[in-house]
Amino acid sequence: MSAQREMKEKNHWKTPVTIIITVIGVIVIVALVTVAVLQNKPLLQKYKYGIVLDAGSSHTALYIYKWPAEKDNNTGRAEQMHVCKVKGQGISSYAANPWKAGESLRACMEEAEQWVPGKRHHETPLYLGATAGMRLLNMENSTASDKVFQAVKEALQSSPFSYQGARILSGQEEGAFGWVTVNYLDDRLKQGLETTGALDLGGASTQISFVSDNFDGSESPSNSVTFRLYGNDYNLYTHSFLCYGKDQALRSVVAHQTQSGPEKILDPCSNPGYNTIKNYSVLYDSPCVSNRKPQKAPASFHLTGKGNFGECQKIVRSIFNFTNCKYSHCSFNGVFQPHLQGAFGAFSAYYFVMSFLNLTDTSMPLETVKEKLTSYCSTPWEQIKQQHRAVKEKYLAEYCFSGTYILTLLTEGYNFTSESYSKIKFIKKIKGSDAGWTLGYMLNLTNMIPAEAPDTPPLPHAGYVSIVTIMAILLFILFILSLRPLWPRCSKLPQVV
Numbered sequence: 001m002s003a004q005r006e007m008k009e010k011n012h013w014k015t016p017v018t019i020i021i022t023v024i025g026v027i028v029i030v031a032l033v034t035v036a037v038l039q040n041k042p043l044l045q046k047y048k049y050g051i052v053l054d055a056g057s058s059h060t061a062l063y064i065y066k067w068p069a070e071k072d073n074n075t076g077r078a079e080q081m082h083v084c085k086v087k088g089q090g091i092s093s094y095a096a097n098p099w100k101a102g103e104s105l106r107a108c109m110e111e112a113e114q115w116v117p118g119k120r121h122h123e124t125p126l127y128l129g130a131t132a133g134m135r136l137l138n139m140e141n142s143t144a145s146d147k148v149f150q151a152v153k154e155a156l157q158s159s160p161f162s163y164q165g166a167r168i169l170s171g172q173e174e175g176a177f178g179w180v181t182v183n184y185l186d187d188r189l190k191q192g193l194e195t196t197g198a199l200d201l202g203g204a205s206t207q208i209s210f211v212s213d214n215f216d217g218s219e220s221p222s223n224s225v226t227f228r229l230y231g232n233d234y235n236l237y238t239h240s241f242l243c244y245g246k247d248q249a250l251r252s253v254v255a256h257q258t259q260s261g262p263e264k265i266l267d268p269c270s271n272p273g274y275n276t277i278k279n280y281s282v283l284y285d286s287p288c289v290s291n292r293k294p295q296k297a298p299a300s301f302h303l304t305g306k307g308n309f310g311e312c313q314k315i316v317r318s319i320f321n322f323t324n325c326k327y328s329h330c331s332f333n334g335v336f337q338p339h340l341q342g343a344f345g346a347f348s349a350y351y352f353v354m355s356f357l358n359l360t361d362t363s364m365p366l367e368t369v370k371e372k373l374t375s376y377c378s379t380p381w382e383q384i385k386q387q388h389r390a391v392k393e394k395y396l397a398e399y400c401f402s403g404t405y406i407l408t409l410l411t412e413g414y415n416f417t418s419e420s421y422s423k424i425k426f427i428k429k430i431k432g433s434d435a436g437w438t439l440g441y442m443l444n445l446t447n448m449i450p451a452e453a454p455d456t457p458p459l460p461h462a463g464y465v466s467i468v469t470i471m472a473i474l475l476f477i478l479f480i481l482s483l484r485p486l487w488p489r490c491s492k493l494p495q496v497v
């Protein structure tokens with residue numbers, strides 16, 4: 001009996017109507033899911049590119065950025081694809097032979113042509129921004145600075161990229177775009193998180209930028225930059241100190257020791273046993289010190305290292321002016337600064353110097369930092385050279401000064417305390433991109449950070465596909481259930497006895 005019933009049931013399921021319904025149902029589900037998957041599949045990733053040349057006082061670097069072409073306005077993040085270091089010194093060093101400034105860029109421009117796909121060359125924006133080295137040259141000799149720019153423009157215009165201009169950035173721009181870069185790479189802007197301050201130490205200028213609750217710009221409008229990014233308003237405090245980059249600060253420190261035009265100095269900021277001859281006219285050839293050039297001086301002087309951190313710090317202190325503040329708070333030289341707030345990222349020379357000196361760990365008490373600097377400064381020059389054969393002598397000879405300068409600038413210039421110092425992170429890169437003003441500058445000029453938060457789809461792609469699939473299956477089941485009248489009647493089945 002039971003075998004007979006099974007046979008009957010099977011036969012009912014094999015009725016043409018049921019078979020057709022099942023086949024159509026399966027086709028509908030497959031079609032629906034296929035359309036959902038194909039229509040909303042993230043398109044094959046295509047990239048756009050942008051190039052920024054950072055013409056710094058000591059050297060020029062060319063940065064290539066790339067970002068997903070379809071989503072530049074909202075979800076995709078621009079990232080550094082390549083950096084090319086231009087051989088030789090910064091463009092301001094070519095004041096006497098401007099055309100060489102243009103020539104110096106050619107090798108990196110050719111390298112960039114290899115990195116950016118050929119069919120994207122013509123649509124890839126190319127910018128050059130010059131910082132404090134050119135600011136100083138422009139102050140000192142604006143004709144020479146114009147000629148350098150002319151040479152640089154010609155070199156850039158002859159490349160296949162879309163040249164968008166070469167100019168000197170203001171100190172505010174340099175500080176503010178460094179802050180944008182750091183917070184953009186950390187995803188703090190899009191998510192509306194508390195921002196990180198930016199500390200940039202260059203060769204000729206240094207920048208400090210941060211958001212502080214008790215700064216609305218009214219006390220010192222020239223230090224205020226406002227942004228509306230992803231629907232959030234930011235009132236940024238920023239200041240750039242010209243002549244307080246580490247190379248110009250070193251000039252000031254040596255100038256301080258040569259006021260009377262001596263033939264010899266015993267420099268506490270150089271290691272014991274270090275010896276060099278310096279030319280007076282070269283040392284004083286900068287608007288940062290030129291007004292202090294001694295009247296009567298020989299052509300050159302002997303500099304011998306003494307290696308004493310404490311004495312070095314005394315001289316470093318003397319290049320800051322801590323009197324005459326007309327605001328509620330100042331950093332130095334009568335410059336307004338609100339109370340420090342939040343975490344800071346310190347990059348460029350801050351990073352190079354502190355990582356060389358093994359001082360990037362800011363949980364180290366300031367007393368320990370001083371002890372380590374004392375020990376480094378007093379190490380004989382010969383020993384330093386032997387221990388670091390691969391490091392350029394020019395840098396090596398300056399690390400005692402640079403470390404002392406950084407500690408003094410941070411703690412006495414900007415008023416970082418033991419507590420706030422521990423909130424500084426010395427960084428070179430964030431998620432593979434160098435920290436610096438270039439990325440922020442490009443994001444701004446290409447309008448890549450929208451003022452308002454972009455609308456994002458409520459569901460990610462995978463969630464969307466799963467829901468469509470589940471809905472399709474449910475619909476099919478409902479449909480089958482709605483055809484119940486066509487089903488074989490259970491009551492009509494013969495009773496099992």
Ligand SMILES: O=c1[nH]cnc2c1ncn2[C@@H]1O[C@H](COP(=O)(O)OP(=O)(O)O)[C@@H](O)[C@H]1O
Nearest residue numbers: 056057058059131132202203204205245349352
């Ligand atoms: O490896 C390094 N060790 C120490 N200092 C470095 C190293 N690489 C670069 N620097 C320094 O970083 C600074 C970069 O300054 P930059 O050329 O950007 O000047 P700017 O920002 O004032 O125009 C210079 O003082 C340069 O000497």
Ligand SMILES: [Ca+2]
Nearest residue numbers: 056131202348
């Ligand atoms: Ca710089």
